[in-house]
Amino acid sequence: MQNPSPIGIFDSGYGGLTVFRSIAGQLPAYDYIYLGDNARSPYGDHAFETIYQYTLECVEWLFSKGCSLVILACNTASAKALRTIQQKDLPSKYPDKRVLGVIRPTAEVIGNFTLTNNVGVMGTRGTVNSESYLLEIKKFFPEIEVHQQACPMWVPLIENNEHLQAGADFFVQEYCNALTAQSAAIDCVLLACTHYPLLLPKLKAVFPTETRILTQGEIVANSLANYLERHPEIESGLSRTGEKAFFTSGDPKAFDEHASIFFGEALKSGVAHI
Structure with a gap:
């Protein structure tokens, strides 16, 4: 029996839920973990090094939860952290993991x-x-x-x-x-x-x-579906029970109240704080 390997979805706050909504709609069979770094949001005005450090921390947390594939559903993180993570951190520390962006x-x-x-x-x-x-x-x-x-x-x-x-x-x-x-x-x-x-x-x-x-939601969902078709070695390791888990570094109650606006529906599983 394989270990649970959900797809990780990361955003600095709520916005990535609009992308997650499209991904889950197109690829409903997989398990997902969503992490919103609401306590440090918004990322847009932070320095490059700060955004990189924040993003890496969140990616590594998703790795620790079993995610072998993480989507940065955040344009700022994709712009300022993705390349460094892909070129520096993955080869040296996580060669079996993958991180993709939205740009x-x-x-x-x-x-x-x-x-x-x-x-x-x-x-x-x-x-x-x-x-x-x-x-x-x-x-x-x-x-x-x-x-x-x-x-x-x-x-x-x-x-x-x-x-x-x-x-x-x-x-x-x-x-x-x-x-x-x-x-x-x-x-x-x-x-x-x-x-x-x-x-x-x-x-x-x-x-x-x-x-x-x-x-970007539908565009990113289509791209992810294509990526999984082209990389069966990644796709075959993903778990498929249709579960969705939500985490925030901020206030779970506030996240829960706002999330349905972005996700299009209430979060049935609730939100946990990290």
């Missing part, structure tokens, strides 16, 4: 969603300043012009459940205007933070109707 899967397909080859990327300061999307998209679609806009107020608004209130309109309009001012040719906008899908109603009201607004 590369998105970069691989984003060219399918633009006709003008002008794409807007809206994310945290950490993601934007890393220029990870600029670099990754150019690898796959060198003809695409990438226009970036940091949106530092959006995560606090969302995590305080103020994102659909009238008070959020100013910050939505401000950042969207700043992005479109960079180029009138932008016809595809990527929400490069897993929190941002909760702003979709307001964003659709601001951007022209012909602008494609991309969220």
Whole structure:
């Protein structure tokens, strides 16, 4: 009988639940452990080394729970920690483990969603300043012009459940205007933070109707399904009882209250504190 080997899903807070929702919807048979580092969220304004250390701690905790595959469902962690973990920590300490992010899967397909080859990327300061999307998209679609806009107020608004209130309109309009001012040719906008899908109603009201607004959940889920097909040596070791466990470094009660907004349903198993 194999030891339980769930898929680990990590985010700095609640946002990764929007990705987890899509992954679990597409791949429901597997076991999952979700970890939100809410006590130290948001990650977007932290220094590179801090984000790397926080992310590594959380990844190692998921490894300790039996996860052989961990998804960084956080753009900031993917931008500022993933490469170092993959190139430094896994080969030396965890050669049988795998850690994947959300940036590369998105970069691989984003060219399918633009006709003008002008794409807007809206994310945290950490993601934007890393220029990870600029670099990754150019690898796959060198003809695409990438226009970036940091949106530092959006995560606090969302995590305080103020994102659909009238008070959020100013910050939505401000950042969207700043992005479109960079180029009138932008016809595809990527929400490069897993929190941002909760702003979709307001964003659709601001951007022209012909602008494609991309969220990452389905893209990452499709990429993971493809990865498991291509790596049977990883897939065969995963446990399959359909269990989902949720952990937070913050207040479990607050996590439980907010989580259903991101996950789309109440967390039946409850939330544990670490």
